[in-house]
Amino acid sequence: MTDFYNAFLVAKVLKLAPDHVTVFIVDGHPAGALDDTWSRLFGGMIRAGEITEAVTIQRMVWSTIGYDSMLNSHHLHQVPFLEEFRSFFLSRHSLHFNDALDCDNLTVVLLLRKDYLAHPRNPSGSVSRKIANDKELVQSLKEFLPQHNVISSQIDLFSMKDQLSLISRTDILIGMHGAGLTHTLFLPKHAGLIELYPNYWPTANVHFQAMARWRNLKYLQWQNTDPSNEHANEYTVINKSALLGMVKNMHSSICS
Structure with a gap:
């Protein structure tokens, strides 16, 4: 990006x-x-x-x-032409976005990181910072937001146009720290990002927090502090109660 x-x-x-x-x-x-x-x-x-x-x-x-x-350059107060870059990127993929907010029908997307061959220097396709209990989280979010659209997606499986089509209508984006969160650049102007970190990954990596700040988006973060939630092959169990609490706060912040 x-x-x-x-x-x-x-x-x-x-x-x-x-x-x-x-x-x-x-x-x-x-x-x-x-x-x-x-x-x-x-x-x-x-x-x-x-x-x-x-x-x-x-x-x-x-x-x-x-x-x-x-x-x-995450320390910068602002980055030039960022909203124009967003418009350029979406329009070049023939996507005409609508930034209107409908608080009665929010779209909440949980991005999934799975092992995949993303780079020729990583022939094993192994990635870190994966969510172990994604199905439990999605079910809980659907029960918590029964009138809203809750989606989990391994977004790298889609074409860039299909990725952008989903992200450009996402109100709350949730995901582990990773390259997929660069899509923060293409969220609607009212949207929010919830960024998750395992306990072995430093929260000083503020790439996506900076992107959210530059675009005046809402931002929350969570880091696992319980080592027992870290499993083999770099899977992390996300605290369900903590996530639901952040989604509730994000919903209130977006729709207040």
């Missing part, structure tokens, strides 16, 4: 039409699941590793690289 934002920001500052921008990716990674997103956002993409003969590029801009992005 930092790379997407960096490229957007360069094009914005230099007044380049996205359809006239070709993204040149200089790294050693093979083609991946996000290549289609680059092509949707801009006029196309080229990987350096796919070039087999000498080429001349007439006009090139060297963008800010990866985590040097302002999105990774």
Whole structure:
């Protein structure tokens, strides 16, 4: 997401039409699941590793690289053009969002982290910070919010457009600290984020708290303090009562 934002920001500052921008990716990674997103956002993409003969590029801009992005400067009071970036990202996926709030019909989404092959340098596909009792949590949330829409989703299984379609109509997003929470950037303007941490992961990692702050979203966090709730293969049992309490507070905060 930092790379997407960096490229957007360069094009914005230099007044380049996205359809006239070709993204040149200089790294050693093979083609991946996000290549289609680059092509949707801009006029196309080229990987350096796919070039087999000498080429001349007439006009090139060297963008800010990866985590040097302002999105990774969590101390900043504000980040430029963030709402415009959200609009750009959604519209380039042909999504027309509606920020209207209906407190009688909220959508609550629990993001699930499961083992999956997300990166060529992690061939085992093993990920940390997984929820052990997600089914129990979803059932409790449905009983707690019987008139509302409660969904659990392993969002990486969907196309980017389908991910954005879900997130852009989510009022309360709940999930373990992890890359999926970058979708905080695309939540409705009234929404809230509840971020969960296992006891082995430092809450000083404030990437998504910063994103929520920059967008003036509601934010709550929880960290496990009971070692017995940490299970094998980096699964964590989430305290059901604590989560329901935070959802109740978030509901009140959004709808007050």
